Amino acid sequence: MPYTLTASVQHELLIKKSRFIACVQPMLDRASAQAVVAALRAEHPQAAHVCWALLAGGQSAAVDDGEPSGTAGRPMLDVLRHQDLEGVLATVVRYFGGIKLGAGGLVRAYTDSVAQALLQAEKLAIIRKSTLRCTAPYAQEGMIRRELDAACATLLEVSHGDAVMFAFSLAETAAPALVARLNEAGHGRVTWLRDDEA
Template sequence: MLTLREPAHAELLVRKSRFIACVQPVEGRAEAQEVVARLRSEHPGATHVCWALLAGGQSAANDDGEPSGTAGRPMLEVLRRQELDGVLATVVRYFGGIKLGAGGLVRAYTDAVAQALLQAHKVPPQRTVMLAVEVPYELEGLVRREAAAHGAELLQAVHGAEVSLLLSATEDAAQALRARLDDIGKGQLRWREPD
């Protein structure tokens, strides 16, 4: 299985209809629905905003008013054939006045997603892990800066006798961050199991 490093786009014109495709990495259905809602607001004149999602068993396909099975499902099949996961495919359609028929719609939506995937950088998926660390107050800023530099996300900071930080990062980044913090912390940081 592969995922995408960043979004990729393509645009097709088929018998005066405009198909604007995007494929992008997403965590799951909630994020996918946010992307689709944003596209609807960015393209108020679009006839359809169709989408397909493959993300950790959360597969979904939506024809958004196109004849059943002519948009979302063919888009989903393109993602499946390319063995992708954690990927959302969207196609915004502006109707050009000429009906394409069921076969024409399937080809147009399939081609739009396939063209976007040709532009995409496919990478192995990275698992996200949690890191929990107890930090003296004087090192909190340093730890936060290092976490940001390694692409880790600060999920929680609790200030008590020490500062308890909960971080989220990809496996590779987490390993590198922990090694770096152990090095610069000189034994003053205490790692614990995340709750």
């Protein structure tokens, strides 16, 4: 199950005189992430690098910002993936301390910075929702409402015409079982609508 973060968390590491200031935070898209990175650059004008990784579906990114290719952004992204996160931005501001760390040292430094920040972060499970629509005879309205309550479904709309039309959402994983229960309890009189029929 994928997770996101409830709030941003910062953590600082000092490695061979270089400062690594890591931040992990919830983030939905690349444009928002780029705005955060631009603000960090303005806040830390003396920093050598502002590296970042975003895990957000098709908008994911990994940026080394002048560090040797593959030593910062990609390792940071790998930490986010390994922890099954989604919709999360990791940034690391580096102040160079004068001692080169080498490629392996850089990978470890950026990986550890993000991992340490994530240890303090509160994670929240992402529950994917399905929206379903159905119609049923008036006599079945009470039964359907009880089944929706029992399945913890959120009732979005009810309209009364020739039949009662329900629109509701619930966890994707719970949808098939609810559809099966309603079909059985409704004795085949519950009709499921596609989005273009609603």
